[in-house]
Amino acid sequence: xxxxxxxxxxxxxxxxxxxxxxxxxxxxxxxxxxxxxxxxxxxxxxxxxxxxxxxxxxxxxxxxxxxxxxxxxxxxxxxxxxxxxxxxxxxxxxxxxxxxxxxxxxxxxxxxxxxxxxxxxxxxxxxxxxxxxxxxxxxxxxxxxxxxxxxxxxxxxxxxxxxxxxxxxxxxxxxxxxxxxxxxxxxxxxxxxxxxxxxxxxxxxxxxxxxxxxxxxxxxxxxxxxxxxxxxxxxxxxxxxxxxxx
Numbered sequence: 001x002x003x004x005x006x007x008x009x010x011x012x013x014x015x016x017x018x019x020x021x022x023x024x025x026x027x028x029x030x031x032x033x034x035x036x037x038x039x040x041x042x043x044x045x046x047x048x049x050x051x052x053x054x055x056x057x058x059x060x061x062x063x064x065x066x067x068x069x070x071x072x073x074x075x076x077x078x079x080x081x082x083x084x085x086x087x088x089x090x091x092x093x094x095x096x097x098x099x100x101x102x103x104x105x106x107x108x109x110x111x112x113x114x115x116x117x118x119x120x121x122x123x124x125x126x127x128x129x130x131x132x133x134x135x136x137x138x139x140x141x142x143x144x145x146x147x148x149x150x151x152x153x154x155x156x157x158x159x160x161x162x163x164x165x166x167x168x169x170x171x172x173x174x175x176x177x178x179x180x181x182x183x184x185x186x187x188x189x190x191x192x193x194x195x196x197x198x199x200x201x202x203x204x205x206x207x208x209x210x211x212x213x214x215x216x217x218x219x220x221x222x223x224x225x226x227x228x229x230x231x232x233x234x235x236x237x238x239x240x241x242x243x244x245x246x
Contacts, residue, residue, distance in 0.1 A: 007121045009066045014048040016055035018075040018091075027072065027130045028087070029094035030123065031079055033140045034150040035059070036103030043100060053077060056096035058122060064114025066122060072130075082143035083203040084136075090143050095126060103150060110154050123165045135201070137166045145202065145220035146213065153227040169225060169244040179236035180229060193234050196242035197221060 033056065035043035040062060046052045047059060047069055056078040059067045070076040078096030079089070087093055099115055102108060126132060139155065140148040161168035184190055194214070202217060215232040222230040225241050 007066065007118065007125075008064070009068055011068045012044070012048065013071075014055040014069040014076075015050050016047070016053060016077050017070045018077075021073045022075060022092075024073065024130065026093055027095060028132065029084070029090055029136045029138060030126055030132055031082075031090060031094045031096050031138055031140060031143060032119075032151050032155070033078060033096060033098045034101035034103050034152065034155075035098050036101070036105060036150060038102055038106045040100045043098070047098065056098040058096070059098045060100065060115050060118050060122070062100045062112055062115065064112065064118040066118055072126075079140070079143060081147065082140075084138060084143050085201045085203055087203075095130075097122065099151060101151070104152060108152060108154060111151075111156070116156060116159065120160065120163060120165060123160070127165065134161075134164055135167045138201075139224060141220045141223055142202070146216035149219075149223065153223045153230050157224060157227075167245070169241050171241065171244050176237050176240050179240060181233075182236040184234060184236060184239060189239055190234055193239045193242050196239075196246050199246045200242070 037043040037046070044059060044067065047055050055070055055076045057068065057070045057072055057076050059069060061067065072095055075091050076096050077091060078098070079091045079094060082090040084090060097119065099111060099119065101111060123137065137160070140150045141152070157166050158168050160166035184193070194217070197217060202220070218234055218238065219230060219232045221238065221242070222232070225245065226238060
């Protein structure tokens, strides 16, 4: 199937996965990550090192080449402590895709055109094969807000959504920008924003006990749906986007 659509893929298996084999219908999610390391070769080595205790099913190199590290039906170690809607520990129900990028700690870059081209081809195959809903194609920061930032605000979620490979709001971004940095009217609006996030799928909302946790959740939302300003502050623009998404 991969060859039919011109997808370059190499196989280089990692020993970091769980037995037994999963049944096909258990796979519900695709989780997208960045490697977060300076060198691509070091990232590949780490994903295959038994001592690292991390892996993913696929890695997309800077030149767009894809490496299959763990077969789909085995549980790779990419999501860690995670949740979305009623699902917990998403390794059990997901396929993980790492994309080479130094990440926020090492000079975060835009993803290359070759990477996004290959990613879309790979997603098309996986979505069709496992009947994955577009709302279940997520970033690591969506399922682990507070712990993770990847794939980050430079990842083109809107482009994926236009190709039915993710979800995005349908608001006119020029029109809603006038609500940016405008404070919410009251605490009720802030609570409504958080309730909307819970409806979208951010299941950590119910555990919120501090301003710090609220900020982490807001940052994750902004990295995904309001990428041009990621400041952790809930404003009227964020509220409008959250309403539209549900």
